[in-house]
Amino acid sequence: MIYQVYPRSFADANGDGTGDLEGVRSRLPYLAELGVDALWFTPWYRSPQADGGYDVADYRAIDPAFGTLADAERLIADAAALGIRTIVDIVPNHVSAEHPWFVEALAAEPGDPARDRFWFRDGLGESGEIAPTAWTSSFSGPTWTRTAGPDGTPGQWYLHLFASEQPDLNWNHPEVMAEHEAVLRFWYDRGAAGVRIDSASMLAKDPELPELAEHHEPGTHPHLDRDEVHDVYRRWRKIADSYPEPRVLIGEVWLPETERFVRYLRDDEMHMAFNFDFMTAPWACEAIRSSITTTFEAHRGVDAPPTWVLSNHDITRPVTRYGREDTSFDFAAKRFGVPTDLALGRRRARAAALLTAALPGVLYIYQGDELGLPEVEDLPEGARQDPMHHRSGGTDPGRDGCRVPLPWTRTGPNHGFSGTAAEPWLPQPADWGSHAVEAQQGDPASTLSLYREALRLRRTEAALRGTDFAWRESEPGVLAFRRGEDLTCVVNFGDAPVDLPDHAAVLIGSAEIQGDRLPGEAAAWLRT
Ligand code: GLC
Secondary structure: OEEEEOHHHOOOOOOOOOOOHHHHHHOHHHHHHHOOOEEEEOOOEEOOOOOOOOOOOEEEEEOOOOOOHHHHHHHHHHHHHOOOEEEEEEOOOEOOOOOHHHHHHHHOOOOOHHHHHEOEEOOEOOOOOEOOOOOEOOOOOEOEEEEEOOOOOEEEEEEOOOOOOOOEEOOOOHHHHHHHHHHHHHHHHOOOOEEEEOOOOOOOOOOOOOOOOOOOOOOOOOOOOOOOHHHHHHHHHHHHHOOOOOOEEEEOOOOOOHHHHHHHHOOOOOOEEOOHHHHHOOOOHHHHHHHHHHHHHHHHOOOOOOEEEOOOOOOOOHHHHOOOOOOOOOHHHOOOOOOOOHHHHHHHHHHHHHHHHOOOOEEEEEOOHHHOOOOOOOOOHHHOOOHHHHHOOOOOOOOHHHOOOOOOOOOOHHHHOOOOOOOOOOOOOHHHHHHOHHHHHOOOOOHHHHHHHHHHHHHHOHHHHOOOEEEOOOOOOEEEEEEOOOEEEEEEOOOOOEEOOOOOEEEEEOOOOEOOEEOOOEEEEEEO
């Protein structure tokens, strides 16, 4: 199981209201007890934090708010001593506007080679006042920002598929390629067992930067999933494989077509990629069944394990999402004020935890999901930091609500996140203490206890360690599958109880099981 740490919000050792690497190190026993095999850290590099660290100013330095390079090395080593590997986040599509390359490019004249590492273009229109293309940023708004000279005279435009503080790199430039290979080695040499590759299908661009058409043949879209991008990962795979203990490449590949997605998982490319098809699926029996089936079929042709993901630092927390009428996830559909039944969402999120933990492949858990944290929807406007919110003109709530600092203690200053009276970088809701680790760990009915027990069984049950999987017949609204010789997972998506199949014992249930009936919105693992 790979556990995703958002360092800014995990634990704050120096008491300044921002999480840090020493905070993570101090909580390694918690992570070991949960049964973590590896930690994936969202970017911890020096960054102005215009996009939560995905705007990197120096790939070889830790952001001072999080600690030092020595702290990172100590954390990697201490985790390794507990059998926990480290995965770092590599952000190759763009850098921070404060990265020395971009600072140099901005200071240079149009046509200067320093600008070639990015996508600088003259504007259209009589005085260059129109952006070179009408593309839309993943964070809404235009993908181009116009530069201005020291005296304010408007100049060229530069491309950014995300926020304007994140200029896109030109991957046709040999230095861009060489620099990232060096960065990869830098972290592998420091003991990182793997890298998570941010926005992995967006690096390659059509150098002509054409306008978007109605339809693009696969591999020829101007800035998404272009065929050339695979050359990058073939080179990276060679680097990963050059270590005595091979290192891993994990892709953030958001593509609707499975055939295009699995191309990233060919033998000489990445080792695995996040299963966003599953993550965004609604909590509905047939939709989940079909996503699982598609996942298996897609991975059959490649030597990469399927992955199971319920959320991450970009996604509405499952407890909240599953408590809504529309339980699917879509960035474009996010709005304020969606009616939510958190009790229902929590039942479903617990069932989803058992479902995912029973599937063969690699399980990812985002920090706080094991506590059943809901999305924090009522952050004060002034506290919101996410460019997705601000660039939408305030209609998109953004992603801050799933990034609120974790509660460790029931009471006390910021629920043990800092242990000092420092204001956390995002405010915690008044009832945060009821979700705290301290409040849940002694309670066998808590979500934390459910996760711990499920993860323990996942390690100890031979049936779950293998890859054997088969659907079992079940009534409508119920999913059932067999793992190995003697384990069955049953998920009831309906609200009424259903009969459990014949079994020798119930290993674990997401809700209390009375007799041979599985309650509505619940899951169980059975010894059969
Ligand atoms: C990825 C990250 C997200 C970030 C974006 C731009 O999607 O997960 O948090 O904002 O890339 O780097």
